[in-house]
Amino acid sequence: xxxxxxxxxxxxxxxxxxxxxxxxxxxxxxxxxxxxxxxxxxxxxxxxxxxxxxxxxxxxxxxxxxxxxxxxxxxxxxxxxxxxxxxxxxxxxxx
Amino acid sequence: xxxxxxxxxxxxxxxxxxxxxxxxxxxxxxxxxxxxxxxxxxxxxxxxxxxxxxxxxxxxxxxxxxxxxxxxxxxxxxxxxxxxxxxxxxxxxxxxxxxxxxxxxxxxxxxxxxxxxxxxxxxxxxxxxxxxxxxxxxxxxxxxxxxxxxxxxxxxxxxxxxxxxxxxxxxxxxxxxxxxxxxxxxxxxxxxxxxxxxxxxxxxxxxxxxxxxxxxxxxxxxxxxxxxxxxxxxxxxxxxxxxxxxxxxxxxxxxxxxxxxxxxxxxxxxxxxxxxxxxxxxxxxxxxxxxxxxxxxxxxxxxxxxxxxxxxxxxxxxxxxxxxxxxxxxxxxxxxxxxxxxxxxxxxxxxxxxxxxxxxxxxxxxxxxxxxxxxxxxxxxxxxxxxxxxxxxxxxxxxxxxxxxxxxxxxxxxxxxxxxxxxxxxxxxxxxxxxxxxxxxxxxxxxxxxxxxxxxxxxxxxxxxxxxxxxxxxxxxxxxxxxxx
Numbered sequence: 001x002x003x004x005x006x007x008x009x010x011x012x013x014x015x016x017x018x019x020x021x022x023x024x025x026x027x028x029x030x031x032x033x034x035x036x037x038x039x040x041x042x043x044x045x046x047x048x049x050x051x052x053x054x055x056x057x058x059x060x061x062x063x064x065x066x067x068x069x070x071x072x073x074x075x076x077x078x079x080x081x082x083x084x085x086x087x088x089x090x091x092x093x094x095x
Numbered sequence: 096x097x098x099x100x101x102x103x104x105x106x107x108x109x110x111x112x113x114x115x116x117x118x119x120x121x122x123x124x125x126x127x128x129x130x131x132x133x134x135x136x137x138x139x140x141x142x143x144x145x146x147x148x149x150x151x152x153x154x155x156x157x158x159x160x161x162x163x164x165x166x167x168x169x170x171x172x173x174x175x176x177x178x179x180x181x182x183x184x185x186x187x188x189x190x191x192x193x194x195x196x197x198x199x200x201x202x203x204x205x206x207x208x209x210x211x212x213x214x215x216x217x218x219x220x221x222x223x224x225x226x227x228x229x230x231x232x233x234x235x236x237x238x239x240x241x242x243x244x245x246x247x248x249x250x251x252x253x254x255x256x257x258x259x260x261x262x263x264x265x266x267x268x269x270x271x272x273x274x275x276x277x278x279x280x281x282x283x284x285x286x287x288x289x290x291x292x293x294x295x296x297x298x299x300x301x302x303x304x305x306x307x308x309x310x311x312x313x314x315x316x317x318x319x320x321x322x323x324x325x326x327x328x329x330x331x332x333x334x335x336x337x338x339x340x341x342x343x344x345x346x347x348x349x350x351x352x353x354x355x356x357x358x359x360x361x362x363x364x365x366x367x368x369x370x371x372x373x374x375x376x377x378x379x380x381x382x383x384x385x386x387x388x389x390x391x392x393x394x395x396x397x398x399x400x401x402x403x404x405x406x407x408x409x410x411x412x413x414x415x416x417x418x419x420x421x422x423x424x425x426x427x428x429x430x431x432x433x434x435x436x437x438x439x440x441x442x443x444x445x446x447x448x449x450x451x452x453x454x455x456x457x458x459x460x461x462x463x464x465x466x467x468x469x470x471x472x473x474x475x476x477x478x479x480x481x482x483x484x485x486x487x488x489x490x491x492x493x494x495x496x497x498x499x500x501x502x503x504x505x506x507x508x509x510x511x512x513x514x515x516x517x518x519x520x521x522x523x524x525x526x527x528x529x530x531x532x533x534x535x536x537x538x539x540x541x542x543x544x545x546x547x548x549x550x551x552x553x554x555x556x557x558x559x560x561x562x563x564x565x566x567x568x569x570x571x572x573x574x575x576x577x578x579x580x
Binding site for chain 2: 003007008010011012014015016017018019020023027030031033034035037038040041042043044046049050051052053054055056058061063071075076078079080081082088090091092093
């Protein structure tokens with residue numbers, strides 16, 4: 001199934017993924033081919049089949065809400081791309 | 096006596112316990128192997144030599160005080176997907192270059208508590224997405240059996256390290272075949288446990304309904320020992336299963352009389368190499384000679400597993416990888432003007448081509464208008480694939496099949512054709528979708544390259560899987576080692 005360049009740009013923006021012109025061209029071709037292959041699934045009638053999201057029998061695993069040791073502020077901030085004092089520094093959110 | 100690096104883990108433990116060697120001597124032997132061979136194999140992203148020597152010294156000290164532990168003094172390698180406190184963890188991605196986790200993954204803690212020595216972090220396909228380890232942002236890993244060929248992937252560094260005796264054992268992760276397929280292509284044992292058997296806490300996420308941690312080892316008993324150490328419920332992973340961990344090593348010693356072994360027709364796919372089929376069929380004959388009751392079974396939805404997997408896994412990945420937003424950790428593109436600019440450019444520069452392809456595919460499958468047609472459809476087919484296994488296990492205790500349709504392929508052979516690369520995992524993907532345990536054990540060579548036999552058991556049926564693998568391995572006898580010079 002063919003997907004358009006506009007589709008590629010729309011999806012890339014949804015994923016917050018910058019793409020070069022070359023990547024847009026490559027992904028348009030490759031994703032069209034891959035999605036065409038995915039259409040083999042339409043051969044199966046699944047109208048009465050429930051979806052499987054996960055395969056284990058556990059649901060809603062609960063624990064007591066108790067205070068436990070956690071990372072220090074320094075540990076949390078140590079990997080920050082940019083920090084200012086005890087804060088994470090980020091680019092402007094609003095213009 | 097064999098050289099130190101040639102010992103299996105259980106042989107090395109015997110030597111350590113009898114005073115025949117020390118953890119420090121064992122560790123130096125592996126560091127020397129790495130020094131000699133890793134410039135050509137390129138299994139390690141980071142060799143933690145100082146840490147290894149310190150771990151070994153402490154292990155020897157503990158033993159001198161009369162202590163023992165399941166892996167006390169055994170040098171182990173870790174795929175660079177496991178968070179290691181104070182040791183850089185990159186997932187072979189530029190976006191995590193320089194990331195130093197402030198905590199250990201649960202499996203890392205369990206190995207340390209068991210006395211293991213950390214040799215280093217191994218190469219992988221970026222974010223575990225790939226089947227050849229060529230998608231690493233930093234370098235490809237080469238197959239110790241033939242340096243012009245890939246080791247498989249995504250855990251190719253861990254597999255190659257064990258195959259080349261540059262580690263006694265290693266851990267990897269398997270989402271669609273990333274332990275079993277590289278184990279097959281490098282001639283070692285690789286285990287993907289039941290989904291939920293091993294904690295995923297501290298394991299960098301790819302596809303959360305599929306990811307599992309498991310061991311690589313040079314024989315079945317070693318793999319069983321390693322799994323026994325890392326398995327079990329973890330309060331930090333609510334998807335870890337509460338069932339007690341049985342004695343997997345004991346299971347490897349049992350015989351096969353009366354075990355019902357199913358051979359699914361659909362796993363002998365078109366495109367399978369003749370040499371692979373021959374080796375696998377011979378291994379199945381061996382199981383019959385050992386007293387197993389071998390029969391054929393049909394699992395009709397198997398051909399749909401590839402499409403199902405490559406919708407579900409990328410969809411989950413696109414959500415998991417949304418966290419790389421350049422705020423709390425990881426790479427941030429220089430001179431960004433706004434938040435949106437930071438997201439777009441950081442992710443453009445930080446992710447490699449396969450990761451971008453899967454984010455695109457997954458985002459597409461989850462997007463408005465396509466969610467039901469692709470994502471939910473795949474989840475429904477997942478139900479059918481799992482039902483095939485449930486039906487097969489009404490008649491059989493285990494299923495056996497090839498692990499990979501081919502032996503190790505040349506570097507570059509599939510990098511331009513994503514679908515061809517995806518087909519490398521055609522025999523392992525259905526097992527992952529069903530959440531079942533699978534093990535690859537070497538079953539011979541084809542044109543001088545290793546072939547793997549895959550053994551699949553019902554959920555939490557690891558003991559039966561190890562029983563069949565152990566009995567087969569004893570009957571098979573020793574295999575040659577890679578011709579590294």
